[in-house]
Amino acid sequence: xxxxxxxxxxxxxxxxxxxxxxxxxxxxxxxxxxxxxxxxxxxxxxxxxxxxxxxxxxxxxxxxxxxxxxxxxxxxxxxxxxxxxxxxxxxxxxxxxxxxxxxxxxxxxxxxxxxxxxxxxxxxxxxxxxxxxxxxxxxxxxxxxxxxxxxxxxxxxxxxxxxxxxxxxxxxxxxxxxxxxxxxxxxxxxxxxxxxxxxxxxxxxxxxxxxxxxxxxxxxxxxxxxxxxxxxxxxxxxxxxxxxxxxxxxxxxxxxxxxxxxxxxxxxxxxxxxxxxxxxxxxxxxxxxxxxxxxxxxxxxxxxxxxxxxxxxxxxxxxxxxxxxxxxxxxxxxxxxxxxxxxxxxxxxxxxxxxxxxxxxxxxxxxxxxxxxxxxxxxxxxxxxxxxxxxxxxxxxxxxxxxxxxxxxxxxxxxxxxxxxxxxxxxxxxxxxxxxxxxxxxxxxxxxxxxxxxxxxxxxxxxxxxxxxxxxxxxxxxxxxxxxxxxxxxxxxxxxxxxxxxxxxxxxxxxxxxxxxxxxxxxxxxxxxxxxxxxxxxxxxxxx
Numbered sequence: 257x258x259x260x261x262x263x264x265x266x267x268x269x270x271x272x273x274x275x276x277x278x279x280x281x282x283x284x285x286x287x288x289x290x291x292x293x294x295x296x297x298x299x300x301x302x303x304x305x306x307x308x309x310x311x312x313x314x315x316x317x318x319x320x321x322x323x324x325x326x327x328x329x330x331x332x333x334x335x336x337x338x339x340x341x342x343x344x345x346x347x348x349x350x351x352x353x354x355x356x357x358x359x360x361x362x363x364x365x366x367x368x369x370x371x372x373x374x375x376x377x378x379x380x381x382x383x384x385x386x387x388x389x390x391x392x393x394x395x396x397x398x399x400x401x402x403x404x405x406x407x408x409x410x411x412x413x414x415x416x417x418x419x420x421x422x423x424x425x426x427x428x429x430x431x432x433x434x435x436x437x438x439x440x441x442x443x444x445x446x447x448x449x450x451x452x453x454x455x456x457x458x459x460x461x462x463x464x465x466x467x468x469x470x471x472x473x474x475x476x477x478x479x480x481x482x483x484x485x486x487x488x489x490x491x492x493x494x495x496x497x498x499x500x501x502x503x504x505x506x507x508x509x510x511x512x513x514x515x516x517x518x519x520x521x522x523x524x525x526x527x528x529x530x531x532x533x534x535x536x537x538x539x540x541x542x543x544x545x546x547x548x549x550x551x552x553x554x555x556x557x558x559x560x561x562x563x564x565x566x567x568x569x570x571x572x573x574x575x576x577x578x579x580x581x582x583x584x585x586x587x588x589x590x591x592x593x594x595x596x597x598x599x600x601x602x603x604x605x606x607x608x609x610x611x612x613x614x615x616x617x618x619x620x621x622x623x624x625x626x627x628x629x630x631x632x633x634x635x636x637x638x639x640x641x642x643x644x645x646x647x648x649x650x651x652x653x654x655x656x657x658x659x660x661x662x663x664x665x666x667x668x669x670x671x672x673x674x675x676x677x678x679x680x681x682x683x684x685x686x687x688x689x690x691x692x693x694x695x696x697x698x699x700x701x702x703x704x705x706x707x708x709x710x711x712x713x714x715x716x717x718x719x720x721x722x723x724x725x726x727x728x729x730x731x732x733x734x735x736x737x738x739x740x741x742x743x744x745x746x747x748x749x750x751x752x753x754x755x756x757x758x759x760x761x762x763x764x765x766x767x768x769x770x771x772x773x774x775x776x777x778x779x780x781x782x783x784x785x786x787x788x789x790x791x792x793x794x795x796x797x798x799x800x
Contacts, residue, residue: 285302309765316757319749323598327743329741333739335738341560342557342558342561342567346510346557358465369454372415405468405653411654414431415450429447430454431453432445455552487728488536512567538713559572565619579700580729588691589742610682613644628643635667
C-alpha cells in the first residue's frame with residue numbers, strides 16, 4: 257500500500273486521473289457528469305482527438321520508414337588535384353602473331369562490301385600494301401608456334417528486305433546469322449545501317465583473331481616512345497616528366513597514355529583556374545597503321561576521369577579532330593550518397609557480391625563489366641575479349657566455341673534490357689566525382705603559321721610529315737573554376753525530426769508533453785494492479 261495507491265473502485269481511480277492529469281480536456285469528463293450530453297460530447301471529442309493523433313503518427317512513421325532523402329548543395333573553393341587524363345591514338349597494334357589473319361579479314365571485308373554495295377574498295381583502304389603495315393614482334397613472349405586459327409566463313413554479311421505496308425516501300429537491313437551449338441535457335445544480328453553492321457561484323461571476327469594472343473603481353477617491350485604520339489606536353493607552364501604518365505594498349509583505341517593516374521604527385525595540384533595553368537598537348541593524329549573497320553574516326557580519343565579509375569573509352573570520352581586546337585574547360589561536381597536504408601551504394605566495393613576483374617578503384621562500369629564477364633564465362637564457356645578474364649578462363653574463339661557469338665549477343669541484349677541481375681548487384685559509389693566538360697575549337701595551325709610550326713616540330717621531335725595540318729592536333733584541358741559543387745544526400749526525416757514532429761502533434765491534439773504519456777502509462781499500470789487485486793479478493797472470498 258505504500259508503493260501502490262489503492263482505490264475503492266475503478267471509478268475513483270478514473271476520477272482521480274481526470275482531475276490531476278496534465279492532458280487537456282479530461283477534467284470535463286468528471287466535472288460535467290451530471291450532464292450526460294456534455295459527458296458524451298467530450299468523450300467523443302477526446303476519442304476523435306486520439307484517433308487523429310495516431311493517424312498522424314502512422315503517416316509520420318510510414319514516411320520515416322520509406323527513408324526519403326533531400327539533396328543539399330554547397331560550394332567549396334580550394335586548391336585540388338588535377339584529374340586523370342587518358343589519350344589514345346586510335347591506331348591499335350598489328351601484332352605479328354595475328355597480322356596475317358588481320359590481312360585476311362581485311363580481304364573478307366572488302367569482298368563483303370563489294371557484294372553488298374558493288375563498291376570496289378581500294379587496296380589502300382585496307383592497307384593491302386604490306387610494306388606499309390607495321391607489326392609488333394612478340395618473339396620474346398615465348399615459343400609461339402604458328403597459329404592454327406582459321407577465319408570462319410559461317411558469318412557472312414547478308415542484306416534482308418522487309419515490306420512496309422504503310423508506305424509500300426521495301427526497307428533493307430544488313431546483318432549476319434548466329435546459331436547455337438546444335439545449329440538451331442538461329443537469329444540475325446541486323447542493323448538498319450549497313451555501316452554499323454559491317455563494323456560489328458568486323459569487330460566480331462577481330463575478337464576471335466585477337467584471342468590467339470597470350471592473355472598477358474608485356475607491352476612495355478613493344479610500346480612506342482611517348483614522343484611518337486605526344487610532340488609537346490606542358491602542365492602549368494612546366495614540361496611533363498616521364499613519371500607523369502603510364503602506358504597501356506587498348507585493342508580498339510590503340511596506344512594509350514594516362515597522365516596523373518594516381519593523383520598523389522603535388523606537381524599536378526591545381527592552384528589557379530584558366531587555360532595557361534592547365535594541361536597543353538600537341539598530339540600526332542596519323543593513321544599509317546590504322547585498322548579501318550575497327551573505327552571510322554580519325555584523330556585522338558581523350559577521356560577525363562578520376563584517379564585510380566579504369567578509363568572505359570568505349571562508353572565515355574570524346575574525339576579530337578586533326579588540324580584543330582581544342583580547349584576543354586572542366587568543372588568538378590562531387591556527389592555524396594547516404595547508402596544504408598536510404599539507398600544502395602558502396603564505399604569501396606568490398607561489400608559487393610561481384611568480384612572485380614580490374615585492379616583499380618570501384619566504379620559502376622567496372623562492376624558491370626566484371627559481372628557480365630563472370631556470367632559470360634559461366635554461360636558461354638569463354639570470356640569476352642574486351643574485358644579482363646577471371647582466373648582459369650580463356651577468351652572466346654569460334655574455332656573452339658563455334659556458338660559463343662550466339663550466346664554473347666543474347667546475354668548482352670539481356671544486360672542492356674536490365675534482365676540480368678548485374679544492375680541489382682552493382683550499386684553506385686557512395687562518393688563520386690563528376691566532371692562537366694565544355695569545349696571550343698579553332699583551326700590550328702593557321703595557314704600562315706603552319707610552315708614554321710611544322711619546322712619547329714621537325715627539329716625538336718623528328719616530325720617528318722608533309723601533310724597540311726591533317727596529322728597533328730592540339731588540346732588544352734583546364735579548370736574553369738577551382739570552386740566545385742558538392743551535392744549531399746541527407747535524411748528528409750531524421751530521428752530527431754521524427755520525435756519533434758510527434759511532440760508537435762501531441763501538443764496540437766492534447767496540449768500535453770512527454771510527462772503526460774508517463775501519466776497514461778501510470779493509469780494503465782494502476783488499472784492492471786487494481787484488476788489483479790479485485791480478482792485475488794474475489795478468489796479468496798469464494799474459497800472462504
